[in-house]
Structures are given as structure tokens and as C-alpha cells.
Amino acid sequence: MKHRLKSILCPVVVTAMLLCMAVACGTTSIEENSNTVEEEIIEKEPIVVGFSQLGAESDWRSANTQSMKSSFTGLDGYTMIFDDGQQKQANQIMAIRKFIQQEVDYIVLAPVTENGWDTVLQEAKDANIPVIIVDRRVNVEDESLFVCWIGSDFELEAQKATEWLHQYAENKKIPAQDIHIVNIQGTLGASAQIGRTKGLQDAAEKYGWDLLAEVTGDFTQTKGKEVMKSLLQEYDNINVVYCENDNEALGAIEALEEAGKKVGSNLINGEVMVISFDGINEKARSYVQEGKISCIAECNPLLGPLVRVAIDTVESGGVPNKYYYVNEEIFSANPNITSVTVDKKEYPVTIVAK
Amino acid sequence: MSKNANTNKVRLGDKMKNMTDTNLLLTITIVVFFLMYIGAVVFQGKGFLKPQTFLNILNANAALIIVSCGLSLVMITGGIDISVGGVVALISMCCAVWLDRKGGNVFTAVLIALGIGLLFGIVQGFLVAYLDIQPFIVTLAGMFFARGMTTIVNTNPFNVENEEFGALKAARIIIPGLGSTTKKGIYVNAYIEIGVVVALLVVLVMFCLLRWTKLGRSFYAVGGNQQSALMLGINVRRTKFLSHVLCGLLAGIGGFVYFMHVGSGSPSHASGMEMNAIASSIIGGTMLTGGVGNIIGTFFGVLSLSTIQNIVSSAGLDQAWWTGITIAAMLCLFLVIQSVVMARKKKSGGKK
Numbered sequence: 001m002k003h004r005l006k007s008i009l010c011p012v013v014v015t016a017m018l019l020c021m022a023v024a025c026g027t028t029s030i031e032e033n034s035n036t037v038e039e040e041i042i043e044k045e046p047i048v049v050g051f052s053q054l055g056a057e058s059d060w061r062s063a064n065t066q067s068m069k070s071s072f073t074g075l076d077g078y079t080m081i082f083d084d085g086q087q088k089q090a091n092q093i094m095a096i097r098k099f100i101q102q103e104v105d106y107i108v109l110a111p112v113t114e115n116g117w118d119t120v121l122q123e124a125k126d127a128n129i130p131v132i133i134v135d136r137r138v139n140v141e142d143e144s145l146f147v148c149w150i151g152s153d154f155e156l157e158a159q160k161a162t163e164w165l166h167q168y169a170e171n172k173k174i175p176a177q178d179i180h181i182v183n184i185q186g187t188l189g190a191s192a193q194i195g196r197t198k199g200l201q202d203a204a205e206k207y208g209w210d211l212l213a214e215v216t217g218d219f220t221q222t223k224g225k226e227v228m229k230s231l232l233q234e235y236d237n238i239n240v241v242y243c244e245n246d247n248e249a250l251g252a253i254e255a256l257e258e259a260g261k262k263v264g265s266n267l268i269n270g271e272v273m274v275i276s277f278d279g280i281n282e283k284a285r286s287y288v289q290e291g292k293i294s295c296i297a298e299c300n301p302l303l304g305p306l307v308r309v310a311i312d313t314v315e316s317g318g319v320p321n322k323y324y325y326v327n328e329e330i331f332s333a334n335p336n337i338t339s340v341t342v343d344k345k346e347y348p349v350t351i352v353a354k
Numbered sequence: 355m356s357k358n359a360n361t362n363k364v365r366l367g368d369k370m371k372n373m374t375d376t377n378l379l380l381t382i383t384i385v386v387f388f389l390m391y392i393g394a395v396v397f398q399g400k401g402f403l404k405p406q407t408f409l410n411i412l413n414a415n416a417a418l419i420i421v422s423c424g425l426s427l428v429m430i431t432g433g434i435d436i437s438v439g440g441v442v443a444l445i446s447m448c449c450a451v452w453l454d455r456k457g458g459n460v461f462t463a464v465l466i467a468l469g470i471g472l473l474f475g476i477v478q479g480f481l482v483a484y485l486d487i488q489p490f491i492v493t494l495a496g497m498f499f500a501r502g503m504t505t506i507v508n509t510n511p512f513n514v515e516n517e518e519f520g521a522l523k524a525a526r527i528i529i530p531g532l533g534s535t536t537k538k539g540i541y542v543n544a545y546i547e548i549g550v551v552v553a554l555l556v557v558l559v560m561f562c563l564l565r566w567t568k569l570g571r572s573f574y575a576v577g578g579n580q581q582s583a584l585m586l587g588i589n590v591r592r593t594k595f596l597s598h599v600l601c602g603l604l605a606g607i608g609g610f611v612y613f614m615h616v617g618s619g620s621p622s623h624a625s626g627m628e629m630n631a632i633a634s635s636i637i638g639g640t641m642l643t644g645g646v647g648n649i650i651g652t653f654f655g656v657l658s659l660s661t662i663q664n665i666v667s668s669a670g671l672d673q674a675w676w677t678g679i680t681i682a683a684m685l686c687l688f689l690v691i692q693s694v695v696m697a698r699k700k701k702s703g704g705k706k
Contacts, residue, residue, distance in 0.1 A: 083667055090616050094414045098664065101410065102401040103536050115513035116618055119524055128538045189510060 047106070049080045049311065050099030054112040054136075055087040058219050059247065059280045064135065064301040068108070071304030078308070089113055093120045100127050106311055107131045109146075114139040114191070121145040132310055134303050136191045148320045150306050152299050152328060154192045158199020160330050160347055161275050161297040163340040165240065166207055168294075171336055174267055176208040180237045184217040184227050184252055186244040192299070196244045196277060212238065217248040224251025232259050240273045246284035249276035249293055265294040265334060279331055288331050288352050295332040295349075302326075375696065376574075379639025380651040382691055387658045394665050401668065405532035406544045411660045416549035417442065417612035417624075419656045422631040422638075423560045424604030426652040429635055430564070431597040432577040432644025433482060433489040438605045439627035440500030441474050443620075445609030447504045450619025453516040460518050467610035468603065474500070475602015483595035497628070504621045511620030523617045527551065549611035556607065561649045573597060577644030633681065634659050637688050658684070 049072050053065050065082070072080035081104060083095035089112050099107050100123060107129055111117060117138045124131050125145055133149040140146070169179060183200055186193035197214065204211040212235050217224040224243060228251065231238065241256070243249035256263050256272055264271035279285060279298040287293040303326065310320040329350045330340065339348045394402045401407050412419075421438050428435045445467045452458040452466055474496055481492045514520075525548050532544035564570035575583040576593045584590050612624060638655030640647030662684055666677050 081668075088622070089618070090414070094410070095667075097410045097414075098401065098407075098667070100542075101404055101407045102668070113511065113513075113618075116616075126540070127536055127542050128540050 046074065046077050046079045047311070047315070048102075048104045049078060049106045049108055049307075050083070050095070050102070050104035051080055051108040052083050052085055052092045052095040052099070052110065054085045054092065054110050056084060057087065058245065060245070060278050060299060060301050063280050064110070064303060067302040067304035068134075068307065069304070071308045078311075085112060087112055089116060096120050096124060100124055100129060103127075104129060106314075108307055109133050109138075110135045111138050112136070118142070118145070130314055132307055134307060143322070147314060148310055148322050148324060150303055150310065150324045151326065152192075153325045154195025154299070155199050156325075156342060157277060157297040157299060157328060158196040159203070159342040160340050161242075161277070161295060162199055162203035163342055164295045164297075164330060164332065164337060164349065165273075165275060166203065167337050167340060168265070168334070169207075172268065177210060179209045179240055179267075180212055180235070181209055181240040181242055182212050182231050182235065182238050183214040183242045184224055184231075184244060184248045185214055186216065186219045186248075188216050190219075192277075193244055200242055209240075217243070217251070219245045219247060221247040221251040221254075224248030225255045226251070228252040228255035229259070232256070232261075238272060239267050239270075240275065243274065243276045245299075246276050246278045246281040246296070249274055249284060250281070250287075253287070253292055263292045265291060279329075285331070285352075288333055291333050294334065295330060297330050298328045300326045300328050375646045375699075376639065376648050376651075378695060378699070379641075379646065379692060380648045382695065383637060383639050383651045383654045383658070383688075386688075387654045387661070390658060390661055390665070394661065394668075398665065398668050402664075404534050405529075406534065406542070407664075409529070409532075409544055409546050409550075411657060411664065412550045412553070413547045414615070415656050415660050416547065416553040417608045417615060418627065418630055418634065418660075419553040419653060420556045420604055420608035420611055421627060422634040422652045422656055423556055423649055424601035424608070425628075425631045426635045426638065426640045426647050426649060427560070427564075427573065427604075428489070428597050428601045429632075429640045429642060430573050430577045430644060430647040431594055432580070433594065433597065434632070434642070435478070435489065435493045435496075435598065435601050435605075436628045436632075437474060437478065437493040437496030437500055438601070438608070438631060439624045439629075440497040440504070441471060441602070441605040442609040442612050442624040442627055443622075444500045444504045444507070445470050445606065446613040446616065446623050447507045447619035447621070449610065449613050450512065450514050451508055453519050454512065454514045454619075460516075460522060463519070464610055467613070468606040471602045471604070471606020471609060472599065473602070474605065475599040478602065479595040479598030482598055483591045489598075501621065504623075508619060509621070511618060511622070513618045519617070522548065523614055547615065549614050552607065552611055556604065557649055557653050560604075564649060569593070569596065574645055577646075579645070630659060633685055636685060639692070641692065 051068055056062060056065065069080060069082065072078040081099065081102065085092040085095060092109070092112060096107060096109065097120065107124055109131060111133065114137055118140050121131055121140060122145060131146045133146050135151045137149060138146065169176065181204065183197065185197055213231060215227045215231065217227045224247060228241065232255065241252050243252055253263050253274060262271045263274055265273050267273060273294045274292065276284060276293050276296045277299055279296045280301060284293060284296065288296055306324065306326060313320045330347060331350050331352050333352050335351055337349055339346050391402070421442065425435055425438060448466055448470060449463040452463050478492050478496050481487050482489045526545040527548065529544045529546065533542055535541050564573065572583065572588045572593045575586065575588055576590050580590055616623065634655035635647065635652050636642065637658050638648065638651030638653070640652060659681065662680055663677050666680050
């Protein structure tokens with residue numbers, strides 16, 4: 001029995017010893033820390049930004065991460081702590097709590113979903129750390145929980161693209177009922193998918209286009225190709241393919257060409273028109289020049305500099321705009337359409353030289 | 355003074371020889387955890403020094419602690435259960451639908467959670483213990499079933515907006531004296547979520563069960579050597595069955611605690627949780643071959659796993675795969691330590 005007791009005691013004793021060590025180390029490093037803090041104040045302490053990115057699922061996301069990182073490099077008084085949430089809200093909440101403990105000066109959040117942020121944003125507010133939301137939105141009861149939101153207007157992107165198609169059809173005198181569209185959607189439930197699908201549906205209803213099918217391609221090239229293949233088997237009159245990002249468009253073009261279709265904007269001669277979004281992918285941009293993709297509505301991932309401006313505004317005591325939409329272009333090789341009008345506002349089309 | 359320390363050291367070495375396998379591995383786990391945490395405090399300072407950083411690890415991992423306890427139990431009897439992650443996801447989804455869409459109350463949601471967990475435990479336990487099917491295969495099927503059912507219950511992820519549940523989810527237990535002042539001069543209270551209390555209770559109960567009850571001892575006996583256990587008059591089938599039932603029940607409790615932490619239902623919830631639970635158990639000194647393990651070790655195993663993740667991301671290794679690689683390295687290290695220590699002990703000691 002005594003023997004047993006010893007064997008139980010031993011781990012406890014060792015643990016206790018280590019705990020003492022921990023306390024000892026802890027106190028010394030407090031002193032060290034306070035020393036370094038004093039030194040840094042003399043050199044002006046850098047502004048620390050904690051960035052919780054939702055994941056790394058697409059070209060757009062990678063470009064977005066890169067833009068943020070290059071705007072806060074640590075060279076000119078701004079440093080960034082980056083955390084990849086791997087598409088899970090629980091990870092992102094944990095990252096924000098970590099930032100609060102590390103006492104960052106600002107938190108930038110690219111949320112994976114819209115709901116369920118109230119508690120953790122309240123914690124950040126209680127610690128007096130301003131939060132900036134980028135890309136997708138958050139749905140919180142108290143809007144003062146975040147300083148501002150910076151991102152894209154996905155529905156506007158869709159309106160620009162559909163308006164371009166409408167003008168094109170008008171110019172060529174193609175009747176609305178002869179426009180047979182299939183929509184290769186993004187990941188269902190993503191803000192970009194919701195906005196772009198709604199934009200197309202509204203336009204199809206407004207102009208009387210024939211919207212044949214809406215199938216998700218998960219924002220990927222392989223899935224885009226697969227979906228296009230099966231759509232071609234199902235319908236033989238498709239003449240417009242509306243892809244909700246570039247990767248899907250590349251896949252769809254592969255499938256169309258393998259099926260012997262000609263990709264282009266000359267609908268009267270039996271070509272199939274491809275319309276796409278994002279404009280990040282190099283290959284997709286070269287396809288615009290070649291006319292394989294008739295038009296791309298840009299979705300600008302370069303949010304880093306804008307976040308930086310917002311932080312500078314707060315630093316100097318100002319209040320940035322609550323909702324800030326990034327400036328986004330529309331690319332096409334067609335020289336006849338120079339601008340599109342959405343809600344009485346005119347947006348110029350960037351003509352890409354052949 | 356130095357002589358004294360020297361004799362102390364020798365005695366410590368002797369003690370190591372005299373310790374049971376379980377206690378030896380437990381000690382290693384605890385030592386490594388504290389070394390790691392101290393390392394983090396010394397090299398990365400600031401954040402790790404605050405009590406709340408440690409409490410956040412508990413807050414985020416309460417569910418994992420509970421689920422891992424159940425898994426350790428099964429692993430001690432020489433089995434495995436890889437369905438727990440799926441069960442947790444299914445429970446979150448069912449509770450979410452029940453609270454949000456069907457207008458149920460929190461109490462019945464808890465019952466649903468426990469019921470689903472128990473049901474999985476009973477069915478899997480029966481298949482493993484009484485029909486002698488490999489536990490890996492049974493629980494693999496269980497995992498697919500649970501993940502599939504989750505999608506059938508509801509495909510899209512959504513948040514629960516039930517007031518009663520919202521209050522429970524937001525409830526915080528403030529720990530006096532551990533708060534800290536930020537550099538902006540604001541005092542922030544230290545807190546834990548309700549799930550942490552549940553997790554600590556589970557650890558305590560399971561620890562007592564394994565150490566001081568007849569059932570607990572028979573778990574070790576069955577895992578150590580089935581034939582001997584049978585000859586000692588232990589009902590091996592019943593013991594195995596009960597280990598799976600308990601694991602299921604704990605997955606049920608863990609599922610609700612997880613649900614309380616995230617407050618939403620989604621088919622992708624708790625993905626990979628079973629693997630994290632297995633990793634935590636192994637780091638905590640539970641051996642896959644059975645017969646060796648300790649709940650306190652598992653508890654520290656979960657903390658180690660989460661601490662290493664924290665260290666990796668604070669160190670600026672921001673890509674997701676770095677976490678995976680470090681965990682793999684850590685698991686490898688622990689397995690090597692385990693086998694080296696056990697081998698040396700056998701060589702030098704021989705006596706128990």
C-alpha cells in the first residue's frame with residue numbers, strides 16, 4: 001500500500017517542482033518584458049494588426065491574403081499577425097480571442113459566415129480593440145461592434161455583367177428569348193454566390209432571357225468542367241455560360257472545346273459566350289484578350305491598402321466610412337460597349353486590346 | 355547541498371523504476387506540457403503569461419477533453435472509437451434543428467444529445483463486444499453513418515437563435531483575481547465557459563472510476579491481457595461493451611458542450627475531432643495496445659495539443675499545414691519516448 005502511495009505521489013511531486021519553476025521563470029520574464037517594452041516605446045512601438053483570414057480556397061483568397069500581408073510588412077511601423085481559419089468559424093473565434101490576449105492594436109476579420117459573431121466581437125470591444133471586417137459581412141445586432149466593413153458589392157458585379165450582355169444583345173439585335181443561359185454557381189451559401197446568382201435571376205426576369213439551369217461548380221476548375229459537360233448533354237441550345245468565378249470559366253471552356261463548340265461572342269454564328277467574375281487568374285485575363293471569355297466583372301482582392309487607410313484614419317482620430325465598396329472594373333475585348341449603366345450610374349468598361 | 359540534490363536524483367531514478375507504466379507515462383506527459391508552456395512564456399512572452407490565454411485553451415477544448423476521456427477509456431480496454439467526431443457533429447445539428455426550427459427547450463436538447471451518444475455507444479458496443487467485430491470497422495461505419503445523418507437532418511450550416519440557449523451559450527464564470535489590464539489600461543476579467551466546468555467534472559469522475567472502482571480495474575485488466583482477465587473471472591464482453599457505452603455517453607456530453615461553444619449546426623463541425631482525441635490520448639500516455647493510460651494524462655494531452663497549435667501560430671508560421679506537421683512531430687516524439695522508456699525499464703528493472 002505504501003509502495004502504491006509513493007507511485008501516486010511521484011508525478012505530483014514532479015509537477016509541483018515544475019510549477020515552482022514555471023512561476024520563477026514567469027516572474028523573471030515579466031521583468032525582461034517590461035524592459036523591452038520601455039526600449040520599444042523609445043523607438044516608437046509598431047502598430048500590431050491581427051488578421052483572421054477564413055481560409056485559402058481560391059486564387060482570389062490567396063491574392064487577398066497576399067495583399068494584406070504586403071500592406072503590413074513590419075517595415076514602416078505596422079506589423080501583422082496572420083491566422084488561417086481553415087473554413088471553420090470556431091477557429092476564427094479562437095484566433096480573435098488569441099489576438100485579444102496578445103493585445104494587438106487592431107483586429108481585421110474576413111468572416112467565413114455572417115452569423116454568430118456577437119459574443120467574440122463584444123469581447124474585442126470590451127478590450128477596446130477596433131475591429132475591421134473585410135470581404136464577407138457580419139450580421140450583428142449592435143453595429144458599433146465593428147469600425148467598418150470593406151469589400152465588394154457582389155450584386156453590383158452581377159448587374160454590371162448582365163447589363164453588358166443586355167447591351168450586347170441589343171447591339172446585335174438578338175431577341176431576348178434566343179438567349180439561353182446556364183449558370184455555373186459558386187459554393188452555395190457564399191456571399192459571392194448569393195449576390196451573383198441574384199443579379200442574374202433579376203436580369204433574366206427583367207429582360208426575358210431563357211435561364212436554362214443553375215448548378216453549383218464550387219468555384220473550382222475541375223467541378224466547372226464536370227458541370228459544363230453534363231449540362232451540354234442535357235441541353236443542346238446553350239449559347240451563354242455564366243460562371244461565378246474565373247476558375248469555373250476555365251473549366252467550362254475546356255468542356256465546351258472538347259465537345260467541339262466554338263467559344264466566343266458571335267452568338268449568331270453559333271458560338272457560345274462565356275461571362276465570368278473575379279479577373280485575378282492570369283489565364284482568364286489572357287482569354288479575355290483572345291475573346292474566349294467575352295466579359296469579366298472584376299472582384300478586387302487588393303483590400304490591404306484600403307484596410308491600411310481605414311486604420312490610419314482611426315489612428316488620427318477620424319471615423320472611416322461604415323461600408324466601403326472597393327472600386328471594381330469590368331473587362332472585355334469588345335470595342336463597341338464602352339460603358340454599362342446600373343441604377344442610373346455609369347461604369348466604364350476597360351477594353352482589353354487584342 | 356549538492357550531495358543532497360544528488361541523492362535526491364538517485365531516489366528519483368529509483369522511483370521511476372518502481373512506478374507503474376501508467377504513472378511513468380503520465381509523468382512524462384505532464385513534464386513535457388509544463389516545459390512547453392514555460393518555453394512559450396519565455397520565448398513568446400506577453401500573451402502566454404496571461405491567465406486568460408490558458409483559460410482560452412480550456413474554453414476552446416472543453417468538448418475535446420470530454421470526448422478524449424471517452425476515447426481513452428476505450429483505448430485502455432484495447433479498442434478504438436473513430437465515430438466520436440461524427441457523433442458530435444450529428445448532436446450539434448440535431449440540437450440546432452430542435453432548438454431553432456422545432457421550438458424545443460434546452461433541457462430536452464440535452465436529453466437528445468445524451469440519447470444520441472448513448473445509442474451510438476450501445477449499438478457499437480454490442481457489435482464489438484458480443485459479435486466480436488473489429489472495433490475499427492464498427493466505428494468506421496458509425497462515423498460514416500453519423501456524418502451522413504448530419505447532412506440528412508440539415509444540409510446547410512445555420513446559427514441557433516433561441517433565447518434560452520443564447521443565454522446559456524453566453525454565460526461566463528468570472529474567476530476573480532486572474533484578470534489583467536491591457537496596455538490601454540482596461541481591466542479585463544478572466545473567465546471560463548460552462549463547458550469547462552463540465553469537462554473538469556468529467557475528468558474527475560472518470561479518474562475516480564478508473565482508479566478506485568472494480569469496473570475501472572477490469573478496463574485495465576481486459577486491455578492488458580484478455581486471456582488473463584478471463585481467467586481472473588472478469589466478464590470481458592461486458593467490460594468491453596460498457597467501455598463503448600461510456601465512450602458514447604461522453605461523446606453525447608461532449609457533443610452538447612461543443613454545441614454550446616459554437617452555437618450552430620453544420621455538417622463540417624468537429625471534422626477530424628476523433629483524430630485529435632486519439633492524438634491527445636496517445637500524448638497523454640494511453641497506449642494503443644491497451645492496458646496503459648490515465649485520464650489526467652489525457653487531460654494534459656489535450657492541453658499540449660492545443661498549446662502547440664497556439665505556439666505555432668504565434669511564432670508566425672501562419673500556414674495551416676505547419677500546425678499539422680508540428681502535431682505529427684510531437685506524436686512521433688511521444689511514441690518514441692514511450693517505447694524507449696518502456697524498453698529501458700524492462701531491461702534495467704525486470705521486477706515490478
